[in-house]
Amino acid sequence: MPEISYRQAIKDALAEEIERDENVVVIGEEVAQYNGAYKVTEGLLERYGPKRIVDAPISEAGFIGMGIGASMLGVRPVMELMFWSFAYVAWDQIINNASSVRYMSGGLINVPIVIRGPANGGTNVGATHSHTPENLIANMPGLKVVCPATPYDAKGLMKSAIRDNDPVYVMESTLLYGTTGEVPEEEYVIPLGKADIKREGTDVTIVCHGPSVSVAMTAAQILKEEHDIDAEVLDLRSIRPLDEEAIITSVKKTNRAVLVEENRPFCGVDAQIAYTIQNKAFDYLDAPIQRVSTIDAPAIYSPAVEPEQLPKAANVVEKVLSIM
Amino acid sequence: MVGFYREMVRIRRFEERSLRVYQQGKIGGFLHLYIGQESIAVACASLMGDHDHMITAYRNHGHALAVGMSMNECMAELLGKATGCSKGKGGSMHFFAPDKNYWGGHGIVGGQIPLGVGLAYGVKYKDQKGSAMAFMGDGAINQGAVHEAYNLAALWDLPAIFIIENNGYSMGTSQERSSSHPKEGLAARAEGYGMAWEIINGESLFAIRDGVGRAIKRAHEESKPTILEIHTYRYQGHSVADANAKKYRTKEEIDDYRKNHDPLNVYRLFLLDQKIMSEDEMKEIDGEAKQEAEVAAQFADESEFPTVESITEDVYWEADNPDKRTSEGRLFFND
Ligand SMILES: Cc1ncc(C[n+]2csc(CCOP(=O)(O)OP(=O)(O)O)c2C)c(N)n1
Numbered sequence: 148m149p150e151i152s153y154r155q156a157i158k159d160a161l162a163e164e165i166e167r168d169e170n171v172v173v174i175g176e177e178v179a180q181y182n183g184a185y186k187v188t189e190g191l192l193e194r195y196g197p198k199r200i201v202d203a204p205i206s207e208a209g210f211i212g213m214g215i216g217a218s219m220l221g222v223r224p225v226m227e228l229m230f231w232s233f234a235y236v237a238w239d240q241i242i243n244n245a246s247s248v249r250y251m252s253g254g255l256i257n258v259p260i261v262i263r264g265p266a267n268g269g270t271n272v273g274a275t276h277s278h279t280p281e282n283l284i285a286n287m288p289g290l291k292v293v294c295p296a297t298p299y300d301a302k303g304l305m306k307s308a309i310r311d312n313d314p315v316y317v318m319e320s321t322l323l324y325g326t327t328g329e330v331p332e333e334e335y336v337i338p339l340g341k342a343d344i345k346r347e348g349t350d351v352t353i354v355c356h357g358p359s360v361s362v363a364m365t366a367a368q369i370l371k372e373e374h375d376i377d378a379e380v381l382d383l384r385s386i387r388p389l390d391e392e393a394i395i396t397s398v399k400k401t402n403r404a405v406l407v408e409e410n411r412p413f414c415g416v417d418a419q420i421a422y423t424i425q426n427k428a429f430d431y432l433d434a435p436i437q438r439v440s441t442i443d444a445p446a447i448y449s450p451a452v453e454p455e456q457l458p459k460a461a462n463v464v465e466k467v468l469s470i471m
Numbered sequence: 472m473v474g475f476y477r478e479m480v481r482i483r484r485f486e487e488r489s490l491r492v493y494q495q496g497k498i499g500g501f502l503h504l505y506i507g508q509e510s511i512a513v514a515c516a517s518l519m520g521d522h523d524h525m526i527t528a529y530r531n532h533g534h535a536l537a538v539g540m541s542m543n544e545c546m547a548e549l550l551g552k553a554t555g556c557s558k559g560k561g562g563s564m565h566f567f568a569p570d571k572n573y574w575g576g577h578g579i580v581g582g583q584i585p586l587g588v589g590l591a592y593g594v595k596y597k598d599q600k601g602s603a604m605a606f607m608g609d610g611a612i613n614q615g616a617v618h619e620a621y622n623l624a625a626l627w628d629l630p631a632i633f634i635i636e637n638n639g640y641s642m643g644t645s646q647e648r649s650s651s652h653p654k655e656g657l658a659a660r661a662e663g664y665g666m667a668w669e670i671i672n673g674e675s676l677f678a679i680r681d682g683v684g685r686a687i688k689r690a691h692e693e694s695k696p697t698i699l700e701i702h703t704y705r706y707q708g709h710s711v712a713d714a715n716a717k718k719y720r721t722k723e724e725i726d727d728y729r730k731n732h733d734p735l736n737v738y739r740l741f742l743l744d745q746k747i748m749s750e751d752e753m754k755e756i757d758g759e760a761k762q763e764a765e766v767a768a769q770f771a772d773e774s775e776f777p778t779v780e781s782i783t784e785d786v787y788w789e790a791d792n793p794d795k796r797t798s799e800g801r802l803f804f805n806d
């Protein structure tokens with residue numbers, strides 16, 4: 148299987164879906180002539196022309212709202228947010244309109260839009276540019292949100308997102324764009340709502356998603372090498388729909404759970420996961436559920452300190468050891 | 472007049488020095504340089520009185536120095552040090568100095584403009600003779616919040632001065648590709664709000680001072696807003712990380728600006744021509760500015776990083792002033 152980058156995997160997904168469905172159009176700031184702020188759409192303008200790859204002015208509320216409106220007519224816009232941190236200027240469209248049109252029309256209208264872009268900390272861009280709003284979005288019935296952590300997942304989930312008839316918001320990571328992984332040449336899709344065991348284990352389940360997957364994987368390796376603990380790393384991949392079954396199955400096997408995410412702790416995704424586990428696997432737990440998340444403050448800029456604010460493998464190891 | 476020259480040179484040398492620091496890997500994230508636009512911040516700051524305020528976007532080092540922030544605190548902020556103007560918490564895009572009527576430094580395009588209208592509102596509310604200059608780029612003018620802010624300022628007669636620093640590009644998008652506007656220019660959108668407007672050539676520090684002076688007078692005396700569009704140019708990429716900086720515009724275009732329209736150079740030639748300053752005096756100012764930037768780089772280097780404990784400081788006033796706290800319940804959720 149060829150090794151390609153996360154960036155390339157997303158681009159391939161976009162290209163394949165553009166070719167498969169004439170209604171797919173990519174819109175965003177700097178996506179066409181500039182080739183994308185993070186080069187995810189590099190070369191697509193050349194290949195597919197200005198009808199399919201469209202540069203928008205810095206008017207997120209306007210163009211994302213426009214995308215939602217166009218999707219009601221069956222266009223399948225894939226909107227790029229240069230950062231998910233810029234979503235807030237378009238929040239009414241992203242949250243209110245996208246989530247309620249179908250409901251308020253009694254199911255008469257669908258909103259098959261995709262909004263994608265990076266959502267991560269760790270690059271010293273400060274509080275305004277480091278948001279991870281998957282928890283906010285998952286709080287909204289009507290919306291779907293996925294956080295791919297590998298090139299394989301990014302491609303398969305992106306293709307499913309584009310084909311999905313509901314609004315699907317894809318959270319990528321600027322730190323993952325350059326990472327590589329195996330991606331088959333043949334076509335495949337990954338259904339939304341399927342978690343993936345990134346590492347099998349028997350002693351503890353580490354639940355994670357998005358940028359925290361690599362943190363969990365590093366922690367699992369340290370646990371094995373230094374403590375002979377076999378951690379199972381469960382990557383949620385999709386936050387809503389959520390693969391509850393995979394979480395419960397894994398916890399029933401390992402009897403322990405440590406939850407890792409880059410969200411802030413309060414009302415983070417893992418608050419829901421913790422509830423789910425205690426609700427559906429309470430009798431299987433041998434220890435309290437533990438969490439590791441970002442230190443509860445806006446993102447600090449200082450390059451020397453920001454890494455300390457984010458979840459680290461050492462924090463995960465410590466939490467695991469505390470319940471063994 | 473020598474003072475204006477000194478200020479422009481200080482900004483230029485500070486940024487050139489910060490670029491070197493960035494290239495040494497000591498600055499994280501983005502670094503948006505103001506090089507080529509210095510005349511605007513310097514002219515505007517030179518007109519500020521006690522109740523005149525300033526707020527801008529992420530390309531904010533020039534404004535910060537122009538209002539009197541020190542190179543030390545600015546450079547230290549770039550390096551993320553505790554001695555920085557924001558204790559290393561804000562970074563390059565987020566400088567603040569409320570004691571100098573300077574309200575940042577904002578990273579979200581257009582987000583500062585309603586805040587600027589809020590400063591104008593505050594000035595009027597307190598019956599002060601003042602104004603709020605809210606700066607934005609030519610790309611920012613297409614944010615919805617900007618238009619809502621325009622309307623509020625005009626509707627409520629607020630002493631706001633909207634200053635569009637039109638450097639021709641928003642990242643890699645030329646102004647023509649981003650904005651539909653009356654043929655007279657971007658500022659002419661003011662007509663739709665019944666607001667005064669003016670277009671100014673940013674090469675000339677004096678032209679900027681004249682135009683901004685008129686707007687300040689309008690704000691002080693009539694409490695009315697103005698939109699100013701100041702034509703300028705940035706030589707560097709959108710940020711230092713902008714690998715495409717020379718792809719969306721020609722080298723000839725950049726060279727032409729550098730040679731013929733650089734506000735610092737235009738002003739330098741004016742001062743020489745008018746025999747206000749000699750080459751030697753200029754060299755001296757230049758040397759001092761370089762030295763000041765060098766000292767700042769060293770100061771920043773030697774300063775400490777903020778502590779990990781400080782991450783949760785400066786979030787809530789109440790948490791920082793526990794003895795004065797009136798609310799109850801838990802504020803932070805770190806365990
Ligand atoms: C809401 C939002 N959208 C997008 C961005 C990314 N971005 C930062 S600066 C910029 C270009 C702005 O150009 P302009 O307003 O002309 O200012 P200049 O950079 O030329 O000073 C973009 C698209 C952002 N910071 N905020």
Ligand SMILES: [Mg+2]
Nearest residue numbers: 608609640641
């Ligand atoms: Mg611009």
